[in-house]
Amino acid sequence: MTPVQSVLHLHDLDLLLHELQDAEALACFKRLGLPIGPLAPLEAARREAAERVDPRWRHHYDRAQRRYGGAVAAVRGRTCQGCHMTLPRSAAPAAGEMLALCESCGRILYWGVRSNA
């Protein structure tokens, strides 16, 4: 995985872990006949994913994760999907990069393919 993919994967795993610790979600899976086993493999995958994240982003990730429970926000229509603030043009990452920090909320912004973000 690339450094960007590692950050996204860590975020997705945290979302999944949160979901699987929620009683309503577990009840939904049970109703659907989708049993959930022990979370240990997922927690191990989370640890591995965290180790792969560049320390520069890991610091911001951990801080935003503690604060919001979701450290990365997608950018759609130049709006941070975490705090819903319109981002200034200067917030865009350098050419060839896909991550930046939201100056408003501190979440890591995922710009994706810039022309489609």
Next chain:
Amino acid sequence: MLGTLAPSALDTALYIPDLRHRRKSAVFDELVDCAVASGAVRCDPALRELLRCRESLGSTSPGRGFALPHARSLAVRSTRVVVARSGRGVDWGAADGELVHLIVLLLSPSECPESAHLDLLGRLGNALRFQRQRQKMLEAGGFETIASLLREELA
């Protein structure tokens, strides 16, 4: 009703009439490739890995020949449903040991609230609950028939 589904979430571009592969991991790749080709996904390695991690916790097939894999991910642009059929069947590790012939993959963007994602998942599960409905989907000549059967539950 929490989850809302845009008409574009069920699209013929997200339909695989007969899967090429029979191994679950290869089928996941086929499903994600389809979502990428339709423009629904923008970072497929992260999504592939997430689906594999979810599956490692327990099969997403409740048995009876269908599977309901699902993911909320930053890689997903907007909520989409990928529908795939397999004439030969896929070993999805279901508790009843039956091969899976119908797969409905729910993809939600990470900003989709958990409750909305689960609501949609539950309604997709309802749409697949009855053998008669599943049989209609398996015998459908085209995607529109399948889509209308799913929309009945999702509307």
